[in-house]
Amino acid sequence: MTASNSSPQGRYPAGGDAFPHRDLLGLAGLAPHELLFLLDEAEQWVDLNRHAQKRAEVLSGLTIINAFFENSTRTLLSFEIAGKRLGADVINMHAATSSVKKGETLIDTALTLNAMRADGIVIRHASSGAVRLIAEKVDCPVLNAGDGQHEHPTQGLLDALTMRRAFRERGESGEPFCGLKVVICGDILHSRVARSNIHALTTLGAEVRVCAPPALMPAEIEQLKVTPYHDFDAALAGADVVMMLRLQLERMQGQFVPSPREYRHLYGLTVDRLAKAAPGAFVMHPGPMNRGIEIDSNVADDPRCSLITTQVEMGVAMRMACLDVLTRRGRGVEGWQ
Template identity: 60%
Template sequence: MPAYRHRHLLGIEGLSAADLTLILDEAEQWVSFNRGLRKQDDRLAGLTQINAFFENSTRTLFSFEIAGKRLGAQVANFHVAASSVKKGESLADTALTLNAMRPDVMVIRHEANGAAADVAAVMDCPVINAGDGTGEHPTQALLDALAIRRRLGKIEGVKVAICGDIRHSRVAGSNLKSLPLLGAEVRVVGPPSLLPDRLPEGVEGFTDFDQGIAGADIVMMLRVQRERMAAALSDSLGDYHALYGLTRERLEAANPSAMVMHPGPMNRGVEIDGALADDPQKSLIVEQVELGVAVRMACLDLLTRERRGVTA
Protein backbone atom coordinates (compact mmCIF):
# COMPACT_ATOMS: atom_id res chain seq x y z
CA MET A 1 0.00 0.00 0.00
CA PRO A 2 1.48 3.41 -0.91
CA ALA A 3 2.76 5.55 1.95
CA TYR A 4 2.57 9.28 2.49
CA ARG A 5 5.98 10.17 3.93
CA HIS A 6 4.96 13.31 5.80
CA ARG A 7 3.37 13.66 9.23
CA HIS A 8 1.17 16.63 8.30
CA LEU A 9 -0.32 18.34 5.27
CA LEU A 10 0.46 22.00 5.92
CA GLY A 11 1.04 23.15 2.36
CA ILE A 12 2.29 22.14 -1.05
CA GLU A 13 5.70 23.52 -0.11
CA GLY A 14 7.98 20.58 0.65
CA LEU A 15 5.94 17.99 -1.23
CA SER A 16 7.15 16.23 -4.34
CA ALA A 17 5.30 15.48 -7.56
CA ALA A 18 5.16 11.87 -6.36
CA ASP A 19 3.49 12.95 -3.11
CA LEU A 20 0.85 14.89 -5.01
CA THR A 21 0.25 12.08 -7.48
CA LEU A 22 -0.14 9.61 -4.62
CA ILE A 23 -2.92 11.70 -3.08
CA LEU A 24 -4.64 12.15 -6.44
CA ASP A 25 -4.44 8.43 -7.17
CA GLU A 26 -5.78 7.57 -3.72
CA ALA A 27 -8.65 10.03 -4.20
CA GLU A 28 -9.79 8.30 -7.38
CA GLN A 29 -11.22 5.32 -5.48
CA TRP A 30 -13.32 7.64 -3.33
CA VAL A 31 -14.88 9.39 -6.33
CA SER A 32 -16.72 6.25 -7.39
CA PHE A 33 -17.34 5.31 -3.74
CA ASN A 34 -19.06 8.64 -3.11
CA ARG A 35 -21.31 8.15 -6.14
CA GLY A 36 -22.65 4.91 -4.71
CA LEU A 37 -25.85 4.58 -2.70
CA ARG A 38 -24.21 3.51 0.57
CA LYS A 39 -21.25 5.65 1.54
CA GLN A 40 -19.76 4.08 4.64
CA ASP A 41 -16.23 2.78 5.20
CA ASP A 42 -14.91 1.90 8.65
CA ARG A 43 -11.16 2.37 8.28
CA LEU A 44 -11.18 5.38 10.63
CA ALA A 45 -13.60 3.76 13.08
CA GLY A 46 -12.69 4.68 16.65
CA LEU A 47 -10.53 7.63 15.58
CA THR A 48 -11.39 11.21 16.51
CA GLN A 49 -11.18 14.05 13.98
CA ILE A 50 -11.36 17.68 15.10
CA ASN A 51 -12.27 20.37 12.59
CA ALA A 52 -11.11 23.67 14.10
CA PHE A 53 -12.32 26.46 11.85
CA PHE A 54 -11.53 29.99 13.01
CA GLU A 55 -12.97 31.38 9.76
CA ASN A 56 -16.34 30.80 8.13
CA SER A 57 -16.53 28.02 5.57
CA THR A 58 -19.10 26.01 3.67
CA ARG A 59 -17.29 23.82 1.14
CA THR A 60 -14.13 23.02 3.07
CA LEU A 61 -15.67 22.51 6.51
CA PHE A 62 -18.56 20.34 5.38
CA SER A 63 -16.48 18.31 2.94
CA PHE A 64 -13.98 17.50 5.71
CA GLU A 65 -16.86 16.59 8.03
CA ILE A 66 -18.50 14.39 5.40
CA ALA A 67 -15.13 12.87 4.48
CA GLY A 68 -14.39 11.92 8.07
CA LYS A 69 -17.84 10.46 8.70
CA ARG A 70 -17.80 8.43 5.49
CA LEU A 71 -14.53 6.91 6.69
CA GLY A 72 -16.07 6.07 10.06
CA ALA A 73 -14.34 8.70 12.22
CA GLN A 74 -15.82 10.45 15.23
CA VAL A 75 -15.96 14.03 13.94
CA ALA A 76 -16.10 17.05 16.24
CA ASN A 77 -16.43 20.58 14.86
CA PHE A 78 -14.85 23.34 16.94
CA HIS A 79 -17.13 26.39 16.94
CA VAL A 80 -15.09 29.51 17.60
CA ALA A 81 -18.11 31.70 18.40
CA ALA A 82 -18.96 29.47 21.38
CA SER A 83 -15.38 28.86 22.53
CA SER A 84 -12.89 30.44 24.91
CA VAL A 85 -11.26 32.15 21.92
CA LYS A 86 -13.98 34.75 22.40
CA LYS A 87 -12.66 35.25 25.94
CA GLY A 88 -9.16 35.98 24.69
CA GLU A 89 -7.62 32.50 24.73
CA SER A 90 -4.57 32.28 22.45
CA LEU A 91 -4.28 29.93 19.51
CA ALA A 92 -1.45 28.09 21.28
CA ASP A 93 -3.55 27.50 24.41
CA THR A 94 -6.53 26.40 22.32
CA ALA A 95 -4.29 23.93 20.49
CA LEU A 96 -2.89 22.57 23.76
CA THR A 97 -6.42 22.16 25.11
CA LEU A 98 -7.59 20.27 22.04
CA ASN A 99 -4.41 18.17 22.02
CA ALA A 100 -5.13 17.09 25.62
CA MET A 101 -8.36 15.51 24.36
CA ARG A 102 -6.21 13.15 22.27
CA PRO A 103 -7.59 13.59 18.75
CA ASP A 104 -6.18 11.41 15.98
CA VAL A 105 -6.24 14.07 13.26
CA MET A 106 -6.93 17.79 13.28
CA VAL A 107 -8.09 20.04 10.44
CA ILE A 108 -7.56 23.76 10.97
CA ARG A 109 -8.52 26.95 9.17
CA HIS A 110 -7.26 30.27 10.53
CA GLU A 111 -6.91 33.85 9.37
CA ALA A 112 -3.22 34.06 10.27
CA ASN A 113 -0.47 32.91 7.89
CA GLY A 114 1.46 30.03 9.42
CA ALA A 115 -1.24 29.18 11.97
CA ALA A 116 -1.50 25.56 10.85
CA ALA A 117 2.25 25.06 11.24
CA ASP A 118 2.16 26.68 14.69
CA VAL A 119 -0.61 24.33 15.78
CA ALA A 120 1.13 21.30 14.28
CA ALA A 121 4.19 22.08 16.40
CA VAL A 122 2.24 21.35 19.60
CA MET A 123 -0.15 18.63 18.44
CA ASP A 124 0.55 14.94 18.89
CA CYS A 125 -1.60 14.05 15.86
CA PRO A 126 -1.42 14.85 12.14
CA VAL A 127 -2.63 18.32 11.17
CA ILE A 128 -4.20 19.34 7.85
CA ASN A 129 -4.15 22.96 6.80
CA ALA A 130 -7.62 23.95 5.55
CA GLY A 131 -6.44 27.49 4.77
CA ASP A 132 -4.16 29.89 6.63
CA GLY A 133 -4.59 33.59 5.90
CA THR A 134 -3.16 34.39 2.49
CA GLY A 135 -0.72 31.48 2.73
CA GLU A 136 -1.81 28.06 1.51
CA HIS A 137 -4.86 25.86 0.99
CA PRO A 138 -3.32 22.53 -0.07
CA THR A 139 -6.43 20.37 -0.32
CA GLN A 140 -8.06 22.92 -2.62
CA ALA A 141 -5.04 22.77 -4.93
CA LEU A 142 -5.22 18.97 -4.86
CA LEU A 143 -8.90 18.85 -5.76
CA ASP A 144 -8.26 21.40 -8.52
CA ALA A 145 -5.53 19.16 -9.90
CA LEU A 146 -7.81 16.13 -9.74
CA ALA A 147 -10.57 18.01 -11.56
CA ILE A 148 -8.15 18.96 -14.34
CA ARG A 149 -6.72 15.45 -14.62
CA ARG A 150 -10.12 13.79 -14.75
CA ARG A 151 -11.55 16.18 -17.34
CA LEU A 152 -8.49 16.60 -19.59
CA GLY A 153 -6.85 13.25 -18.95
CA LYS A 154 -3.57 14.83 -17.86
CA ILE A 155 -1.99 17.78 -16.07
CA GLU A 156 1.39 17.87 -17.74
CA GLY A 157 1.44 20.43 -20.54
CA VAL A 158 -1.99 21.85 -19.67
CA LYS A 159 -2.13 25.65 -19.90
CA VAL A 160 -3.75 27.13 -16.79
CA ALA A 161 -4.60 30.82 -16.36
CA ILE A 162 -5.31 31.76 -12.73
CA CYS A 163 -7.20 35.05 -12.77
CA GLY A 164 -8.20 37.68 -10.25
CA ASP A 165 -7.02 38.42 -6.73
CA ILE A 166 -3.78 36.46 -6.76
CA ARG A 167 -2.13 38.52 -4.03
CA HIS A 168 -4.61 37.62 -1.29
CA SER A 169 -5.54 34.10 -2.43
CA ARG A 170 -4.28 31.06 -0.53
CA VAL A 171 -5.84 28.97 -3.30
CA ALA A 172 -3.51 30.65 -5.78
CA GLY A 173 -0.66 30.26 -3.30
CA SER A 174 -1.02 26.48 -3.33
CA ASN A 175 -1.88 26.12 -7.02
CA LEU A 176 1.18 28.13 -8.02
CA LYS A 177 3.24 25.44 -6.30
CA SER A 178 1.30 22.29 -7.19
CA LEU A 179 0.39 22.79 -10.84
CA PRO A 180 3.93 23.56 -12.11
CA LEU A 181 5.22 20.66 -10.02
CA LEU A 182 2.79 18.40 -11.90
CA GLY A 183 3.92 19.79 -15.27
CA ALA A 184 1.24 22.38 -16.04
CA GLU A 185 2.07 25.68 -17.75
CA VAL A 186 0.75 28.34 -15.37
CA ARG A 187 0.18 32.07 -15.78
CA VAL A 188 -1.56 34.61 -13.54
CA VAL A 189 -3.84 37.43 -14.66
CA GLY A 190 -5.13 40.40 -12.70
CA PRO A 191 -4.89 44.10 -11.86
CA PRO A 192 -1.36 45.21 -10.91
CA SER A 193 -2.49 45.83 -7.31
CA LEU A 194 -3.74 42.24 -7.01
CA LEU A 195 -0.70 40.47 -8.45
CA PRO A 196 2.05 39.30 -6.07
CA ASP A 197 5.35 41.15 -5.90
CA ARG A 198 7.14 37.97 -6.96
CA LEU A 199 6.04 35.07 -9.09
CA PRO A 200 7.46 31.54 -9.02
CA GLU A 201 10.01 30.77 -11.70
CA GLY A 202 8.30 29.92 -14.98
CA VAL A 203 5.01 31.63 -14.09
CA GLU A 204 4.20 34.67 -16.21
CA GLY A 205 2.03 37.55 -15.07
CA PHE A 206 -0.48 39.51 -17.18
CA THR A 207 -2.52 42.61 -16.47
CA ASP A 208 -4.45 42.40 -19.75
CA PHE A 209 -7.19 39.81 -19.20
CA ASP A 210 -7.76 38.78 -22.81
CA GLN A 211 -4.03 38.43 -23.43
CA GLY A 212 -3.60 36.47 -20.21
CA ILE A 213 -6.18 33.80 -20.99
CA ALA A 214 -5.29 33.48 -24.68
CA GLY A 215 -4.92 29.81 -25.58
CA ALA A 216 -5.55 28.60 -22.01
CA ASP A 217 -7.00 25.12 -21.46
CA ILE A 218 -8.19 26.03 -17.96
CA VAL A 219 -9.35 29.46 -16.81
CA MET A 220 -9.43 29.49 -13.01
CA MET A 221 -11.25 32.49 -11.59
CA LEU A 222 -10.69 33.72 -8.04
CA ARG A 223 -12.88 35.77 -5.73
CA VAL A 224 -11.90 39.35 -4.96
CA GLN A 225 -11.15 38.99 -1.24
CA ARG A 226 -12.21 42.36 0.08
CA GLU A 227 -11.99 41.13 3.67
CA ARG A 228 -8.20 40.75 3.28
CA MET A 229 -7.61 44.12 1.62
CA ALA A 230 -7.05 47.59 2.90
CA ALA A 231 -10.22 49.62 2.33
CA ALA A 232 -8.43 52.00 -0.02
CA LEU A 233 -7.29 49.18 -2.27
CA SER A 234 -10.73 47.57 -2.25
CA ASP A 235 -12.45 50.82 -3.13
CA SER A 236 -10.01 51.56 -5.97
CA LEU A 237 -10.91 48.48 -8.01
CA GLY A 238 -13.64 50.33 -9.90
CA ASP A 239 -15.59 48.33 -12.45
CA TYR A 240 -13.77 45.07 -11.89
CA HIS A 241 -16.13 42.97 -13.99
CA ALA A 242 -15.65 45.13 -17.08
CA LEU A 243 -11.88 44.68 -16.93
CA TYR A 244 -11.36 41.28 -15.33
CA GLY A 245 -14.71 39.51 -15.22
CA LEU A 246 -15.06 36.29 -17.20
CA THR A 247 -17.96 36.10 -19.64
CA ARG A 248 -18.77 33.59 -22.37
CA GLU A 249 -17.59 36.11 -24.97
CA ARG A 250 -14.27 36.71 -23.27
CA LEU A 251 -13.70 32.97 -22.86
CA GLU A 252 -13.45 32.79 -26.66
CA ALA A 253 -9.87 34.09 -26.30
CA ALA A 254 -8.94 30.82 -24.59
CA ASN A 255 -8.65 27.38 -26.16
CA PRO A 256 -12.02 26.49 -27.83
CA SER A 257 -12.34 23.53 -25.46
CA ALA A 258 -11.27 25.51 -22.38
CA MET A 259 -12.94 24.76 -19.06
CA VAL A 260 -13.74 27.21 -16.27
CA MET A 261 -12.93 26.70 -12.59
CA HIS A 262 -13.62 28.62 -9.38
CA PRO A 263 -12.89 27.56 -5.77
CA GLY A 264 -15.95 29.39 -4.42
CA PRO A 265 -17.65 31.22 -2.99
CA MET A 266 -18.40 33.13 -6.20
CA ASN A 267 -19.24 36.78 -6.64
CA ARG A 268 -21.57 36.34 -9.61
CA GLY A 269 -21.39 39.25 -11.99
CA VAL A 270 -18.07 40.37 -10.52
CA GLU A 271 -15.32 37.87 -11.36
CA ILE A 272 -17.54 35.51 -13.37
CA ASP A 273 -20.82 35.55 -15.26
CA GLY A 274 -23.37 33.39 -13.47
CA ALA A 275 -24.68 31.65 -16.58
CA LEU A 276 -21.16 30.61 -17.56
CA ALA A 277 -20.44 29.30 -14.06
CA ASP A 278 -23.57 27.14 -14.24
CA ASP A 279 -22.89 25.72 -17.73
CA PRO A 280 -21.92 22.03 -17.26
CA GLN A 281 -20.34 21.98 -20.72
CA LYS A 282 -17.82 24.67 -19.79
CA SER A 283 -17.68 24.74 -15.99
CA LEU A 284 -15.95 22.39 -13.54
CA ILE A 285 -17.15 24.30 -10.49
CA VAL A 286 -19.69 21.76 -9.23
CA GLU A 287 -17.27 18.92 -9.97
CA GLN A 288 -14.61 20.68 -7.91
CA VAL A 289 -16.92 20.57 -4.89
CA GLU A 290 -17.67 16.88 -5.45
CA LEU A 291 -14.00 15.97 -5.82
CA GLY A 292 -13.16 17.92 -2.67
CA VAL A 293 -14.78 15.19 -0.56
CA ALA A 294 -12.78 12.45 -2.31
CA VAL A 295 -9.47 14.31 -1.95
CA ARG A 296 -10.09 14.99 1.72
CA MET A 297 -10.99 11.34 2.32
CA ALA A 298 -7.68 10.38 0.72
CA CYS A 299 -5.78 12.85 2.93
CA LEU A 300 -7.46 11.67 6.12
CA ASP A 301 -6.76 8.04 5.21
CA LEU A 302 -3.10 8.62 4.29
CA LEU A 303 -2.28 10.77 7.31
CA THR A 304 -3.76 8.33 9.83
CA ARG A 305 -2.30 5.10 8.43
CA GLU A 306 0.68 5.11 10.78
CA ARG A 307 -1.58 5.61 13.81
CA ARG A 308 -3.76 2.74 12.60
CA GLY A 309 -0.75 0.48 12.10
CA VAL A 310 -1.19 0.36 8.32
CA THR A 311 2.17 -0.13 6.62
CA ALA A 312 3.23 0.32 3.01
Protein backbone atom coordinates in the same frame (compact mmCIF):
# COMPACT_ATOMS: atom_id res chain seq x y z
CA MET B 1 -12.99 -0.37 0.92
CA THR B 2 -9.45 -0.65 2.25
CA ALA B 3 -6.39 1.53 2.01
CA SER B 4 -4.18 0.73 -0.95
CA ASN B 5 -0.52 -0.10 -0.25
CA SER B 6 0.85 -0.77 -3.71
CA SER B 7 2.43 1.58 -6.23
CA PRO B 8 0.81 1.23 -9.68
CA GLN B 9 3.40 1.00 -12.44
CA GLY B 10 6.05 2.29 -10.03
CA ARG B 11 4.61 5.80 -10.08
CA TYR B 12 5.78 6.36 -6.50
CA PRO B 13 7.49 4.44 -3.69
CA ALA B 14 5.49 1.72 -1.97
CA GLY B 15 3.84 2.07 1.42
CA GLY B 16 4.58 5.02 3.65
CA ASP B 17 7.44 6.19 1.47
CA ALA B 18 4.83 7.36 -1.05
CA PHE B 19 3.86 10.14 1.37
CA PRO B 20 6.29 10.25 4.31
CA HIS B 21 4.91 13.41 5.93
CA ARG B 22 2.96 13.37 9.20
CA ASP B 23 1.04 16.56 8.34
CA LEU B 24 -0.30 18.31 5.26
CA LEU B 25 0.42 21.99 5.87
CA GLY B 26 0.98 23.06 2.27
CA LEU B 27 1.88 21.85 -1.21
CA ALA B 28 5.09 23.86 -1.57
CA GLY B 29 8.04 21.50 -1.62
CA LEU B 30 6.08 18.32 -2.23
CA ALA B 31 7.50 16.03 -4.93
CA PRO B 32 5.51 15.25 -8.08
CA HIS B 33 5.07 11.62 -7.02
CA GLU B 34 3.67 12.71 -3.65
CA LEU B 35 1.03 14.85 -5.36
CA LEU B 36 0.18 12.06 -7.82
CA PHE B 37 -0.10 9.60 -4.95
CA LEU B 38 -2.73 11.74 -3.21
CA LEU B 39 -4.61 12.24 -6.49
CA ASP B 40 -4.63 8.50 -7.12
CA GLU B 41 -5.76 7.77 -3.56
CA ALA B 42 -8.74 10.07 -4.02
CA GLU B 43 -10.04 8.11 -7.02
CA GLN B 44 -11.38 5.26 -4.87
CA TRP B 45 -13.37 7.73 -2.79
CA VAL B 46 -14.87 9.39 -5.87
CA ASP B 47 -16.28 5.98 -6.75
CA LEU B 48 -17.56 5.34 -3.21
CA ASN B 49 -19.28 8.71 -3.03
CA ARG B 50 -21.26 7.90 -6.17
CA HIS B 51 -22.74 4.75 -4.64
CA ALA B 52 -25.97 4.60 -2.67
CA GLN B 53 -24.03 3.44 0.41
CA LYS B 54 -21.38 6.10 0.93
CA ARG B 55 -19.56 4.76 3.97
CA ALA B 56 -16.31 2.98 4.68
CA GLU B 57 -15.02 2.10 8.13
CA VAL B 58 -11.30 2.73 7.64
CA LEU B 59 -11.32 5.41 10.38
CA SER B 60 -13.72 3.61 12.70
CA GLY B 61 -12.87 4.41 16.33
CA LEU B 62 -10.82 7.48 15.43
CA THR B 63 -11.68 11.04 16.42
CA ILE B 64 -11.15 13.92 13.99
CA ILE B 65 -11.46 17.51 15.23
CA ASN B 66 -12.29 20.24 12.72
CA ALA B 67 -10.97 23.34 14.47
CA PHE B 68 -12.14 26.31 12.40
CA PHE B 69 -10.98 29.68 13.73
CA GLU B 70 -12.26 31.31 10.52
CA ASN B 71 -15.71 31.10 8.99
CA SER B 72 -16.27 28.48 6.33
CA THR B 73 -19.13 26.69 4.64
CA ARG B 74 -17.79 24.49 1.83
CA THR B 75 -14.52 23.46 3.43
CA LEU B 76 -15.96 22.68 6.87
CA LEU B 77 -18.91 20.78 5.46
CA SER B 78 -16.79 18.72 3.09
CA PHE B 79 -14.28 17.81 5.83
CA GLU B 80 -17.15 16.79 8.10
CA ILE B 81 -18.72 14.65 5.38
CA ALA B 82 -15.30 13.19 4.51
CA GLY B 83 -14.57 12.14 8.08
CA LYS B 84 -18.01 10.65 8.66
CA ARG B 85 -17.99 8.71 5.39
CA LEU B 86 -14.70 7.15 6.52
CA GLY B 87 -16.33 6.08 9.78
CA ALA B 88 -14.61 8.56 12.14
CA ASP B 89 -16.16 10.43 15.04
CA VAL B 90 -16.06 14.04 13.82
CA ILE B 91 -16.17 17.04 16.16
CA ASN B 92 -16.53 20.57 14.79
CA MET B 93 -15.06 23.40 16.85
CA HIS B 94 -16.10 26.91 15.84
CA ALA B 95 -13.99 29.85 17.00
CA ALA B 96 -17.11 31.88 17.78
CA THR B 97 -17.98 29.40 20.53
CA SER B 98 -14.43 28.57 21.64
CA SER B 99 -12.25 29.88 24.45
CA VAL B 100 -10.27 31.86 21.88
CA LYS B 101 -13.00 34.47 22.22
CA LYS B 102 -12.24 34.55 25.96
CA GLY B 103 -8.59 35.40 25.38
CA GLU B 104 -7.02 31.94 25.27
CA THR B 105 -3.78 31.85 23.28
CA LEU B 106 -3.43 29.75 20.17
CA ILE B 107 -0.77 27.61 21.87
CA ASP B 108 -3.02 26.93 24.86
CA THR B 109 -5.80 25.95 22.48
CA ALA B 110 -3.39 23.58 20.72
CA LEU B 111 -2.36 22.02 24.02
CA THR B 112 -6.01 21.58 24.96
CA LEU B 113 -6.81 19.85 21.69
CA ASN B 114 -3.75 17.64 22.10
CA ALA B 115 -4.81 16.61 25.62
CA MET B 116 -8.08 15.32 24.16
CA ARG B 117 -6.02 12.77 22.20
CA ALA B 118 -7.57 13.39 18.81
CA ASP B 119 -6.33 11.19 15.98
CA GLY B 120 -6.27 14.06 13.51
CA ILE B 121 -6.93 17.79 13.57
CA VAL B 122 -8.13 19.86 10.61
CA ILE B 123 -7.40 23.56 11.15
CA ARG B 124 -8.52 26.74 9.42
CA HIS B 125 -7.16 30.05 10.67
CA ALA B 126 -7.05 33.64 9.47
CA SER B 127 -3.32 34.03 10.23
CA SER B 128 -0.63 32.65 7.94
CA GLY B 129 1.53 30.17 9.83
CA ALA B 130 -0.97 29.50 12.61
CA VAL B 131 -1.59 25.95 11.44
CA ARG B 132 2.13 25.14 11.50
CA LEU B 133 2.37 26.55 15.02
CA ILE B 134 -0.40 24.24 16.20
CA ALA B 135 1.13 21.27 14.35
CA GLU B 136 4.35 21.76 16.31
CA LYS B 137 2.45 21.45 19.61
CA VAL B 138 0.32 18.37 19.00
CA ASP B 139 1.06 14.67 18.65
CA CYS B 140 -1.41 13.79 15.89
CA PRO B 141 -1.51 14.60 12.16
CA VAL B 142 -2.60 18.14 11.28
CA LEU B 143 -4.26 19.11 8.02
CA ASN B 144 -4.32 22.72 6.87
CA ALA B 145 -7.80 23.82 5.78
CA GLY B 146 -6.54 27.31 4.93
CA ASP B 147 -4.28 29.67 6.86
CA GLY B 148 -4.40 33.36 6.10
CA GLN B 149 -2.84 34.17 2.73
CA HIS B 150 -0.46 31.20 2.92
CA GLU B 151 -1.95 27.97 1.55
CA HIS B 152 -5.08 25.86 1.18
CA PRO B 153 -3.55 22.52 0.19
CA THR B 154 -6.67 20.37 -0.16
CA GLN B 155 -8.16 22.99 -2.51
CA GLY B 156 -5.08 22.81 -4.71
CA LEU B 157 -5.28 19.02 -4.70
CA LEU B 158 -9.00 18.85 -5.45
CA ASP B 159 -8.57 21.33 -8.27
CA ALA B 160 -5.81 19.19 -9.79
CA LEU B 161 -8.01 16.11 -9.41
CA THR B 162 -10.89 17.94 -11.10
CA MET B 163 -8.71 18.92 -14.06
CA ARG B 164 -7.24 15.46 -14.46
CA ARG B 165 -10.63 13.74 -14.47
CA ALA B 166 -12.11 16.31 -16.87
CA PHE B 167 -9.40 15.76 -19.47
CA ARG B 168 -9.50 11.99 -19.04
CA GLU B 169 -13.27 11.96 -19.48
CA ARG B 170 -12.69 13.86 -22.70
CA GLY B 171 -10.60 10.90 -23.87
CA GLU B 172 -7.06 12.06 -23.11
CA SER B 173 -4.92 9.36 -21.54
CA GLY B 174 -2.12 9.66 -19.01
CA GLU B 175 -1.39 12.71 -16.88
CA PRO B 176 -2.69 15.90 -18.54
CA PHE B 177 -0.58 18.36 -16.58
CA CYS B 178 2.63 18.53 -18.60
CA GLY B 179 2.25 21.52 -20.91
CA LEU B 180 -1.27 22.30 -19.67
CA LYS B 181 -1.94 26.04 -19.85
CA VAL B 182 -3.82 27.27 -16.78
CA VAL B 183 -4.87 30.87 -16.15
CA ILE B 184 -5.67 31.96 -12.59
CA CYS B 185 -7.37 35.35 -12.58
CA GLY B 186 -8.53 37.58 -9.76
CA ASP B 187 -7.29 38.52 -6.32
CA ILE B 188 -3.94 36.74 -6.49
CA LEU B 189 -2.46 38.83 -3.67
CA HIS B 190 -4.78 37.55 -0.95
CA SER B 191 -5.50 34.10 -2.35
CA ARG B 192 -4.18 31.01 -0.57
CA VAL B 193 -6.10 29.01 -3.16
CA ALA B 194 -3.98 30.56 -5.92
CA ARG B 195 -0.78 29.72 -4.06
CA SER B 196 -1.64 26.08 -3.51
CA ASN B 197 -2.77 25.71 -7.11
CA ILE B 198 0.44 27.32 -8.32
CA HIS B 199 2.58 24.97 -6.24
CA ALA B 200 0.66 21.86 -7.35
CA LEU B 201 0.34 22.68 -11.04
CA THR B 202 3.88 23.92 -11.63
CA THR B 203 5.28 20.88 -9.80
CA LEU B 204 3.22 18.63 -12.06
CA GLY B 205 4.48 20.38 -15.20
CA ALA B 206 1.72 22.82 -16.09
CA GLU B 207 2.26 26.32 -17.46
CA VAL B 208 0.56 28.71 -15.04
CA ARG B 209 -0.38 32.29 -15.88
CA VAL B 210 -1.68 34.61 -13.19
CA CYS B 211 -3.71 37.69 -14.01
CA ALA B 212 -4.76 40.50 -11.70
CA PRO B 213 -4.91 44.28 -11.42
CA PRO B 214 -1.49 45.68 -10.43
CA ALA B 215 -2.61 46.27 -6.83
CA LEU B 216 -3.66 42.62 -6.47
CA MET B 217 -0.55 41.04 -7.99
CA PRO B 218 2.08 39.95 -5.43
CA ALA B 219 5.55 41.37 -5.84
CA GLU B 220 8.07 39.01 -7.42
CA ILE B 221 5.35 36.48 -8.24
CA GLU B 222 7.61 35.18 -11.02
CA GLN B 223 9.65 33.41 -8.33
CA LEU B 224 6.78 30.90 -8.14
CA LYS B 225 7.48 29.92 -11.77
CA VAL B 226 4.38 31.62 -13.16
CA THR B 227 3.89 34.28 -15.82
CA PRO B 228 2.07 37.41 -14.57
CA TYR B 229 -0.40 39.38 -16.68
CA HIS B 230 -2.46 42.49 -16.12
CA ASP B 231 -4.27 42.10 -19.47
CA PHE B 232 -6.83 39.30 -19.07
CA ASP B 233 -7.42 38.94 -22.80
CA ALA B 234 -3.70 38.36 -23.39
CA ALA B 235 -3.50 35.85 -20.55
CA LEU B 236 -6.39 33.83 -21.99
CA ALA B 237 -4.80 33.18 -25.37
CA GLY B 238 -4.59 29.41 -25.83
CA ALA B 239 -5.51 28.62 -22.22
CA ASP B 240 -6.82 25.11 -21.48
CA VAL B 241 -8.23 25.94 -18.03
CA VAL B 242 -9.43 29.27 -16.65
CA MET B 243 -9.73 29.53 -12.87
CA MET B 244 -11.49 32.60 -11.52
CA LEU B 245 -11.05 33.97 -8.01
CA ARG B 246 -13.30 36.31 -6.07
CA LEU B 247 -12.21 39.64 -4.65
CA GLN B 248 -11.42 38.97 -0.97
CA LEU B 249 -12.77 42.25 0.31
CA GLU B 250 -12.57 41.03 3.91
CA ARG B 251 -8.76 40.95 3.61
CA MET B 252 -8.43 44.34 1.91
CA GLN B 253 -7.72 47.60 3.66
CA GLY B 254 -7.90 50.53 1.30
CA GLN B 255 -8.70 50.87 -2.39
CA PHE B 256 -7.35 47.89 -4.34
CA VAL B 257 -9.66 47.91 -7.35
CA PRO B 258 -11.94 50.34 -9.16
CA SER B 259 -15.71 49.89 -9.00
CA PRO B 260 -17.21 46.39 -9.37
CA ARG B 261 -18.51 47.46 -12.78
CA GLU B 262 -15.04 48.48 -13.96
CA TYR B 263 -13.50 45.32 -12.50
CA ARG B 264 -15.98 43.16 -14.43
CA HIS B 265 -15.16 45.06 -17.61
CA LEU B 266 -11.44 44.36 -17.24
CA TYR B 267 -11.32 41.01 -15.45
CA GLY B 268 -14.77 39.41 -15.59
CA LEU B 269 -15.12 36.09 -17.42
CA THR B 270 -17.84 36.44 -20.04
CA VAL B 271 -18.81 34.18 -22.92
CA ASP B 272 -17.04 36.48 -25.39
CA ARG B 273 -13.88 36.60 -23.28
CA LEU B 274 -13.81 32.82 -22.80
CA ALA B 275 -13.75 32.48 -26.60
CA LYS B 276 -10.18 33.84 -26.50
CA ALA B 277 -9.04 30.68 -24.66
CA ALA B 278 -8.34 27.37 -26.39
CA PRO B 279 -11.34 25.57 -27.90
CA GLY B 280 -13.03 23.48 -25.23
CA ALA B 281 -11.33 25.29 -22.35
CA PHE B 282 -12.63 24.41 -18.90
CA VAL B 283 -13.76 26.98 -16.32
CA MET B 284 -13.22 26.65 -12.57
CA HIS B 285 -13.93 28.68 -9.43
CA PRO B 286 -13.26 27.65 -5.80
CA GLY B 287 -16.29 29.57 -4.52
CA PRO B 288 -18.02 31.47 -3.25
CA MET B 289 -18.73 33.19 -6.56
CA ASN B 290 -19.60 36.82 -7.07
CA ARG B 291 -21.77 36.37 -10.12
CA GLY B 292 -21.72 39.29 -12.49
CA ILE B 293 -18.37 40.50 -11.18
CA GLU B 294 -15.56 37.98 -11.74
CA ILE B 295 -17.75 35.50 -13.64
CA ASP B 296 -21.03 35.64 -15.52
CA SER B 297 -23.76 33.12 -14.78
CA ASN B 298 -23.97 31.92 -18.38
CA VAL B 299 -20.34 30.84 -18.06
CA ALA B 300 -20.47 29.46 -14.51
CA ASP B 301 -23.57 27.39 -15.26
CA ASP B 302 -22.60 26.11 -18.72
CA PRO B 303 -22.21 22.31 -18.40
CA ARG B 304 -20.04 22.21 -21.53
CA CYS B 305 -17.21 24.10 -19.87
CA SER B 306 -17.89 24.64 -16.18
CA LEU B 307 -16.27 22.30 -13.63
CA ILE B 308 -17.41 24.31 -10.62
CA THR B 309 -19.81 21.75 -9.15
CA THR B 310 -17.35 18.97 -9.98
CA GLN B 311 -14.81 20.80 -7.81
CA VAL B 312 -17.23 20.52 -4.89
CA GLU B 313 -17.66 16.78 -5.49
CA MET B 314 -13.91 16.21 -5.79
CA GLY B 315 -13.40 18.15 -2.56
CA VAL B 316 -15.07 15.46 -0.48
CA ALA B 317 -13.10 12.67 -2.15
CA MET B 318 -9.80 14.51 -1.86
CA ARG B 319 -10.32 15.25 1.81
CA MET B 320 -11.24 11.63 2.43
CA ALA B 321 -7.95 10.63 0.81
CA CYS B 322 -5.94 13.06 2.93
CA LEU B 323 -7.59 11.96 6.19
CA ASP B 324 -7.02 8.31 5.27
CA VAL B 325 -3.36 8.76 4.29
CA LEU B 326 -2.37 10.97 7.22
CA THR B 327 -3.84 8.58 9.82
CA ARG B 328 -2.35 5.36 8.43
CA ARG B 329 0.70 5.33 10.68
CA GLY B 330 -1.43 5.82 13.77
CA ARG B 331 -3.72 3.01 12.62
CA GLY B 332 -0.78 0.67 12.02
CA VAL B 333 -1.60 0.12 8.36
CA GLU B 334 0.83 -2.39 6.84
CA GLY B 335 3.80 -0.64 5.24
CA TRP B 336 3.07 2.66 7.03
CA GLN B 337 4.69 2.04 10.41
